[in-house]
Amino acid sequence: MQNELFNHIHIVLVGTTHPGNIGAAARAMKTMGLHRLELVATHVFPSAEATARASGADDILASAGRHESLDTALAEFTLVLATSGRARNIDWPVYSPEQAMALAIEQAGLGNRIAVVFGRESSGLSNAELELCHGVIRIPANPDFPSLNLAAAVQILSYEFCKQVRQQQESTGPVPDSRVTPADVAHMDRFYRELQACMEEVGYYDPEKPRLLMRRLKRLFNRARLDRNEYNILMGVLTAARKMARRDS
Amino acid sequence: MQNELFNHIHIVLVGTTHPGNIGAAARAMKTMGLHRLELVATHVFPSAEATARASGADDILASAGRHESLDTALAEFTLVLATSGRARNIDWPVYSPEQAMALAIEQAGLGNRIAVVFGRESSGLSNAELELCHGVIRIPANPDFPSLNLAAAVQILSYEFCKQVRQQQESTGPVPDSRVTPADVAHMDRFYRELQACMEEVGYYDPEKPRLLMRRLKRLFNRARLDRNEYNILMGVLTAARKMARRDS
Numbered sequence: 001m002q003n004e005l006f007n008h009i010h011i012v013l014v015g016t017t018h019p020g021n022i023g024a025a026a027r028a029m030k031t032m033g034l035h036r037l038e039l040v041a042t043h044v045f046p047s048a049e050a051t052a053r054a055s056g057a058d059d060i061l062a063s064a065g066r067h068e069s070l071d072t073a074l075a076e077f078t079l080v081l082a083t084s085g086r087a088r089n090i091d092w093p094v095y096s097p098e099q100a101m102a103l104a105i106e107q108a109g110l111g112n113r114i115a116v117v118f119g120r121e122s123s124g125l126s127n128a129e130l131e132l133c134h135g136v137i138r139i140p141a142n143p144d145f146p147s148l149n150l151a152a153a154v155q156i157l158s159y160e161f162c163k164q165v166r167q168q169q170e171s172t173g174p175v176p177d178s179r180v181t182p183a184d185v186a187h188m189d190r191f192y193r194e195l196q197a198c199m200e201e202v203g204y205y206d207p208e209k210p211r212l213l214m215r216r217l218k219r220l221f222n223r224a225r226l227d228r229n230e231y232n233i234l235m236g237v238l239t240a241a242r243k244m245a246r247r248d249s
Numbered sequence: 250m251q252n253e254l255f256n257h258i259h260i261v262l263v264g265t266t267h268p269g270n271i272g273a274a275a276r277a278m279k280t281m282g283l284h285r286l287e288l289v290a291t292h293v294f295p296s297a298e299a300t301a302r303a304s305g306a307d308d309i310l311a312s313a314g315r316h317e318s319l320d321t322a323l324a325e326f327t328l329v330l331a332t333s334g335r336a337r338n339i340d341w342p343v344y345s346p347e348q349a350m351a352l353a354i355e356q357a358g359l360g361n362r363i364a365v366v367f368g369r370e371s372s373g374l375s376n377a378e379l380e381l382c383h384g385v386i387r388i389p390a391n392p393d394f395p396s397l398n399l400a401a402a403v404q405i406l407s408y409e410f411c412k413q414v415r416q417q418q419e420s421t422g423p424v425p426d427s428r429v430t431p432a433d434v435a436h437m438d439r440f441y442r443e444l445q446a447c448m449e450e451v452g453y454y455d456p457e458k459p460r461l462l463m464r465r466l467k468r469l470f471n472r473a474r475l476d477r478n479e480y481n482i483l484m485g486v487l488t489a490a491r492k493m494a495r496r497d498s
Contacts, residue, residue, distance in 0.1 A: 028401055033391040056396060098412070139408070140415050142282040147305060152277055152404045159388070159405050163347070166389050204489035216482060224473035233465060240453035241490050 003033075005165055008108035010036040010077070011154055014070055014129060015120040019044045023053030023061065024151030025118075030057035032158035033165075037064040038115070040073050053151075070117070070129045078112040079104065082125055082133040083153055093135040100137040101160040105168065116157055121150055183231040191231060192218060194238045201245040252282075254414055257357035259285040259326070260403060263319055263378065264369040268293045272302030272310065273400030274367075279306035281407035282414075286313040287364070289322050302400075319378045320438065323364055327431035328356045328474070331366040331374055331382040332402055342384040342472050349386040350409040354417065361431060365406055370399055380464060381434055383471045429476035436480050441467060443487045450494035 011029055016022050022045060026037060037060050039045060045066075051058050067073035074080055081100050082092075095103065104114045117133060119125035130136070139156055141148060148156075183191070196214055199205035205213060226234070260278055265271050271294060275286060286309050288294060294315075300307050316322035323329055330349050331341075344352065353363045366382060368374035379385070388405055390397060397405075432440070445463055448454035454462060475483070 024398070027396075027398065030394045031390050031397045031401070056394065096412070097408075140412050141280050142411075145279045145305060147276075148280045149273070149276065149304075152280070152401065155401045155404055156408050159346075159408075162391075163345070163389050198490070199486055202486070202489040202493045204486050213482065216479060220473055220475065220479045224469055226469065230465060230469050233462065237448055237451070237453050240448070240451040241494075244451045245490070245493050 003165055003169070005105060005108040006033050006035065006161075008112065009034060009104055009114045009116065009161060010038050010065075011158070012038040012040060012070070012073060012115045012117040013042070013150070014040045014117060014125060015042070016118075016150065017043050017121050018150075019047035019050040020053045021121065021150040022047075023050035023055075023057075024149075025154040026050075026054045026057040026060040026064075028151050028155035029158050030060055032155075032162035034158050034161065035060055035063070037061070038067060038073050039064050040067045040070050042066070070125075071132055074115055074117075074132055076113060077115045079107045079114045080117060080133045081115070081135050081137050082117040082119070082130055083137045083139065083157065084119070084124060084130070092130065092133065095135050095137050097137055097139055097157055097160045098164075100135070101157065101164050104161060105164055118150060118153060181228045183226040183228055187228070187231050188218075188221070188226070191221070191226075191235060191238075194235060194242075198238045198242050198245070201242055252414055252418070254354060254357040255282050255284065255410075257361065258283060258353055258363045258365065258410060259287050259314075260407070261287040261289060261319070261322060261364045261366045262291070262399070263289045263366060263374060264292070265367075265399065266292050266370050267399075268296035268299040269302045270370065270399040271296075272299035272304075272306075273398075274403040275299075275303045275306040275309040275313075277400050277404035278407050279309055281404075281411035283407050283410065284309055284312070286310070287316060287322050288313050289316045289319050291315070319366070319374075320381055320434070323366075323381055323434040324438075325362060325433055325435065326364045327361040327433045328353065328363045329366060329382045329434060330364070330384050330386050331368070331379055332406065333368070333373060333379070333385045333387065341379065341382065341468060344384050344386050346386055346388055346406055346409045347413075349384070350406065350413050353410060354413055356431075362433075367399060367402060376464070380467045380471075383474055429478065432475040432477055432480040436477070437470065437475070440470070440475075440480060440484060440487075443484060443491075447487045447491050447494070450491055 011034060013022060013025060029035065029037065050061055054061055107114050139148060139153060195217065196205060200207065260283060262271060262274060278284065278286065299310055303310055330344065356363050388397060388402060444466065445454060449456065
């Protein structure tokens with residue numbers, strides 16, 4: 001997991017009012033493997049409330065960068081994306097979280113520094129701050145209730161970044177689950193014959209009037225893709241049932 | 250936004266300890282347009298803390314279903330997906346949030362009811378609770394710090410649902426197969442009881458030495474997601490086998 005890409009993406013919180021939100025944002029980042037946090041014009045920090053809400057992500061709080069203003073914080077960044085709930089007069093390029101994190105990963109892969117900027121809880125970013133950014137990330141939300149908590153927004157962006165890095169890693173070489181051996185076609189053929197024989201012996205299946213019964217059952221068990229262990233269990237049940245049925249006849 | 254699909258997905262919180270988390274989860278849901286919340290064996294509810302953390306999503310708290318146990322809560326659901334951070338002995342089918350919500354949307358489009366289940370903050374879901382589920386959703390996370398807050402996990406799943414519904418609206422999606430009615434949790438419960446009774450009567454299953462037998466069988470049949478027709482066939486087979494076994498004794 002600790003891929004080099006994670007070193008290139010910074011979460012930037014501007015003017016956060018509630019220290020609890022800073023802690024919760026740090027926790028959200030860390031769960032997704034992000035660790036670079038920049039705090040701009042923070043009201044109360046450090047704070048016991050931030051540390052409490054970070055619940056174990058206090059290393060991120062301790063190593064966070066502190067800045068007076070957004071322009072100084074962003075000086076060395078080459079891609080700056082701002083999250084925004086509000087529609088603006090002037091249209092910035094708008095990205096979905098997915099598109100934005102794809103772009104971030106591409107740029108991180110080139111060794112560039114990326115900032116994802118989150119504004120104040122109440123008022124977001126000023127126009128001057130927004131003008132420092134290359135684009136706006138719009139998180140899809142309920143138009144009647146778009147009030148995403150700050151840490152929830154950080155969680156969604158961090159999740160998209162983590163998810164896409166993972167997908168990228170997996171696409172270079174997936175490792176299939178090798179713990180279970182699937183039943184092969186020959187097993188399934190034995191199983192279906194045993195199942196049909198059992199159904200006949202208990203009086204459920206009449207080979208003279210088969211309807212679509214066996215086809216339906218094959219569709220069901222093929223869909224489930226039995227492993228060898230499951231095959232053995234089901235064969236054991238059928239064998240026991242047949243033994244019982246034959247003793248009876 | 251208020252698409253019919255949002256009426257079919259229920260967020261189910263099991264044994265939540267901190268009322269603040271219930272409120273934050275309701276807020277996370279509402280920001281993404283979800284509104285159906287089910288509370289199972291909740292410790293403290295209603296609570297002022299839950300209402301405060303909901304910050305405006307208290308309509309969701311007020312209309313939440315209350316349940317004594319997960320099995321009664323799930324009786325009428327046809328697709329049940331549990332979120333889990335832990336690796337388990339027996340593997341349930343594992344979905345990413347993206348895959349899980351794609352499946353949920355497909356099923357919601359057919360008019361089926363989907364539950365996304367979140368376990369206790371400290372200990373998750375019990376094995377018996379997990380056995381009620383058709384699959385597990387694993388949220389990608391930092392292996393060194395996977396401790397996602399409950400509301401953060403709800404946020405991510407709700408976001409994936411909302412995002413994919415939006416994407417579907419933007420394109421004209423394929424129409425899934427609507428001819429089959431899936432078996433619900435209450436059906437599956439009857440089926441498993443019948444299956445166990447049948448295995449006992451034919452001498453394959455010893456309730457004194459159960460091993461992992463029933464769990465393995467539940468995993469298999471939950472994975473297959475039976476439709477009502479298949480359920481009827483299997484119940485018919487079991488009934489015939491039991492009748493035969495009893496005649497013998």
